[in-house]
Amino acid sequence: MTPDRDDRLLAAEFVLGLLDAETRAAAERRLASDAAFARDVAAWQKHFAAFDDTADAVVPADDLWRRIEAGMAAAAPAALVTPPGLLRRLWNSLGALRIAALSGTAAAVAFALVAVVSLRHADEVAARKPVYVAILVDDATRQAGAIVNAFADGRVEMIPLVDMTVPAGRTLQVWTLWNREVGPRSVGLLDRARATPLDLQRLPTTAADQLFEITLEPAGGSPTGRPTGPILYKGTTARTL
Missing domain, CATH: 2.60.40 (Immunoglobulin-like)
Known part of the structure; x- marks a missing residue:
């Protein structure tokens, strides 16, 4: 495995939280002194941003769904208008939201893990084959x-x-x-x-x-x-x- 490929895989595992405490501490120290490694980390963070659980939670305003429902009712044909209160009931259904969020996140994380493991496996196979x-x-x-x-x-x-x-x-x-x-x-x-x-x-x-x-x-x-x-x-x- 080349140093560049090693660094890219290390950066991906750092962003996904797959490193042990010692390796992660070493990677964090590199961020301050290794510009190329920092760019790799930033690239993976952008790639995995859709399921980055480190983002701060945003609490919606109390009247958010009332305004969304009103806007949809005014813009959509009568046959396609969402029944009143449905969005609010879905919003208040923590179980449904958690299932949807966890399902999407789990699928994304699984895909990312498969990609990282596949890259590492390919490198390991290449390293075992003589040139x-x-x-x-x-x-x-x-x-x-x-x-x-x-x-x-x-x-x-x-x-x-x-x-x-x-x-x-x-x-x-x-x-x-x-x-x-x-x-x-x-x-x-x-x-x-x-x-x-x-x-x-x-x-x-x-x-x-x-x-x-x-x-x-x-x-x-x-x-x-x-x-x-x-x-x-x-x-x-x-x-x-």
Whole structure:
């Protein structure tokens, strides 16, 4: 999820009152210093204004309905005139008004909640789907040994597909190469084949045709900062569909 989308969802949840006390307090502090966040909050408040229960109640004048009834009687055809006193009886029927108000508000709130939850669910699904995938294979046997997944938020993970035997005193080291002039960079050390996040935070964003490989190195990793042992598996990234 991008920061802009995170802020828009946070602003919507703030306006709807869905945040816990700590998160809401933090959001209130941001309103005073973050103009973009304040604009998002104002936009959602306008969007949800129809059912904003924070608005001050307005008490109608005593003769309001008498004047409305008189005006309607004068303007409408006789067959369509509201029976005298009907509007006043409806006004005085708190039960009917509460049912109507709550029904409308509940429907609006439910719609808003579905919209917010749907946006968050879509972002969560997108965040779980990798942007680039590399299948690392053994050049000799063409057997796939691991998969590397790179996500839109910068996370990169490696998932082994086979049990890689690691002799005593040796370690598995994962490398990536995005620029031959710069050379390969180590992004992970493993004592055994297991799913693990790779450390690419200080490197350029993962792109298409980026090389990943696994080598067998001395315990503690390559002493030179470059691959020295045999390459077990390697492959390049491709964008997912």
